[in-house]
Amino acid sequence: MTDRPLNLLAGLPPPGTPDEEIRTLLARPGLRIERIVSTGQASPPGFWYDQPQDEWVLVLAGAARLRLDGEPADRVLGPGDHLLIPAHRRHRVAWTSPEAPTVWLAVHLGPDQASTVAVSPS
Template sequence: MISINNLYREQNPRENSEIFSTLFQNDSLKIEAIRSWLKTPGEIYNQVQDEWVLLLSGEAQLEIETLEISLKPGDYLFIPRHTPHRVLSTSQNALWLGVFSS
């Protein structure tokens, strides 16, 4: 069945929280929409999957291993599996597209 949805119609998170919405998933691939509003650093991730993220709107500051990175809309990056990383902060309207592969 064909279903049309819209990333921009979803609810926004409360301050210092994130909302993860799975858009597609199969045995080897997962695509998520992630809405963030973080004023304090989030949890450290060290995932078993490779991760590719695209910031669609807002601004974000990440820490990947010991490197701090600032992102603006349109910026994307690849984070290899087992690479410690976290979101340090985001604007109120940060919207990400995350693609995870095993």
């Protein structure tokens, strides 16, 4: 633990970094808070997240598009936009900005914070 404040927008990887950066900020029973930094990544074709817990996401910087299974269009997210994704609601990252890092705050609520399940489309 540190006694100095930490900044969620400090130490971001540069655009074009090959992998997303996921950092757990706080973990407690039934709760996990992460900072996720995307630098142009998207879910691979046919890949869907199907998580056993609710996930609330907030875009702090950058831009993204999320696809929720069964919806006809992507959800467009920019700074300040947030969304609750209920447990087992299949979703995927359709796009993140390659020009500047997209910084997400993800709050996972509910049982089993350790696992994320990927499935192929039915």
